[in-house]
Amino acid sequence: MAEVIILPDSQAAGELVASTLMEQIRNKPEFVLGVATGSTPKSTYRALERQAKQAELALDHLSVFALDEYVGLDPQHPQSYRAEIYREVVLPLGLDPARVHVPDGHAEDVAHAGSAFESALATAGGIDTQILGLGRTGHIGFNEPGSSLASRTRIKTLTEETRQDNARFFDSIDEVPTHCLTQGLGTIMEAKHIVLLAFGAEKARPLAASLEGPISARVPGSVLQWHPHVSVVIDEAAAADLDYADYYRHAWANKPTWQGL
Ligand code: F6R
Numbered sequence: 001m002a003e004v005i006i007l008p009d010s011q012a013a014g015e016l017v018a019s020t021l022m023e024q025i026r027n028k029p030e031f032v033l034g035v036a037t038g039s040t041p042k043s044t045y046r047a048l049e050r051q052a053k054q055a056e057l058a059l060d061h062l063s064v065f066a067l068d069e070y071v072g073l074d075p076q077h078p079q080s081y082r083a084e085i086y087r088e089v090v091l092p093l094g095l096d097p098a099r100v101h102v103p104d105g106h107a108e109d110v111a112h113a114g115s116a117f118e119s120a121l122a123t124a125g126g127i128d129t130q131i132l133g134l135g136r137t138g139h140i141g142f143n144e145p146g147s148s149l150a151s152r153t154r155i156k157t158l159t160e161e162t163r164q165d166n167a168r169f170f171d172s173i174d175e176v177p178t179h180c181l182t183q184g185l186g187t188i189m190e191a192k193h194i195v196l197l198a199f200g201a202e203k204a205r206p207l208a209a210s211l212e213g214p215i216s217a218r219v220p221g222s223v224l225q226w227h228p229h230v231s232v233v234i235d236e237a238a239a240a241d242l243d244y245a246d247y248y249r250h251a252w253a254n255k256p257t258w259q260g261l
Contacts, residue, residue: 002196002211002230003261004248006239010199013233014043017131017195018051020231020261024129024193029061034130034188036067036141037084040197041131049092060096063124064089065117067132067141068182069105071155079169080105103153103181113181114153121187130191134198137161138206138219142182149215149223151184185223194230195261196221198238207234208241231261 007013021044025031035041052059069081077083082102090100101120107113121127132140137159143151144159157179158166167173188194198207210221211232224230239245 002224002227002232003251004211004232004234004239004242004244005252005261006234006236006245006249009235010040010043010197011047013197013199013235014045014047015051017044017197017231017233017261018047020195021048021129022051022055022057023260025057025059025062028128030063031061032063032065032124032126032128034067034127034183034191035064035085035089036131036133036197037081037088038133040133040199042088044131044197045088045092052093059093061099062093062095063099064095064101065121065124065127065183066102067130067188068180069103070177071105071110071179071181073105073177075102075104075106103183105177105181110155110181114155117153117181117183118187127191129193129195130188132188132194132196134196134203134206134210134221135162136165136202136206138209138221140185140196140221140224141188142180143185143188143220145218145220147185147217147220149217149220150186152187153181153183156180156182185220189223189227192229193261194224194227196224196230196232197234198232199235201237201240203234203238204240204242207232207238208243212243233261 075082103117104113163176209219215222
């Protein structure tokens with residue numbers, strides 16, 4: 001079972017995840033970090049920026065791989081995931097742009113952009129730690145319900161629910177792309193360590209279904225139950241529907257101090 005850590009808020013979660021990443025990067029400067037976009041991981045990126053500055057830890061040997069990208073959106077568009085990763089991660093953390101990889105949703109040959117991304121990932125030696133958010137549909141990356149549990153990076157159609165959720169970042173829903181290029185569930189599952197973050201009441205249902213429900217393509221996040229090293233870091237609101245919340249609290253409170261995430 002994944003380790004589930006219930007904290008008061010997203011700030012506390014960000015600090016905990018960032019301190020784990022700091023330790024991992026110190027041990028391996030050429031660390032490969034898988035990054036999610038959206039609201040959820042922002043507190044982790046801000047905490048990592050602050051902790052790295054405070055410790056004077058240079059992050060210029062770090063490689064990052066994004067989870068997904070919209071298809072057909074100009075990479076210069078402020079809501080493209082390439083632009084967001086630069087704004088939220090690459091520039092504030094002082095990363096080397098040559099070590100930043102985002103699926104190319106604007107490629108001339110977009111049908112082959114998924115395999116090009118997979119090759120770059122294999123060349124880098126795979127992801128050490130993958131940060132994930134969770135969609136209301138239960139998606140991780142943009143693997144919407146019905147995604148193959150063994151899927152690789154490919155084009156997917158976004159659900160209307162996801163387009164509506166993401167419309168808050170655009171002027172209107174009509175501007176939200178209909179398709180994306182996303183790491184597959186099989187791709188995500190190859191990361192050595194996965195950190196799933198979820199905050200707020202709207203994540204309670206998909207989180208409980210992912211962690212405690214049956215493993216099913218209906219709830220793509222449920223595939224994580226097969227992964228041997230998943231840390232789930234959430235707030236109280238997101239924990240509301242978990243049957244085993246008290247057990248998770250007990251296990252975290254009694255975890256040996258020498259064990260990290
Ligand atoms: C983003 C991604 C998505 C989001 C999810 C939650 O790269 O792959 O799975 O993590 O849609 O989005 P937020 O964090 O905005 O609630």
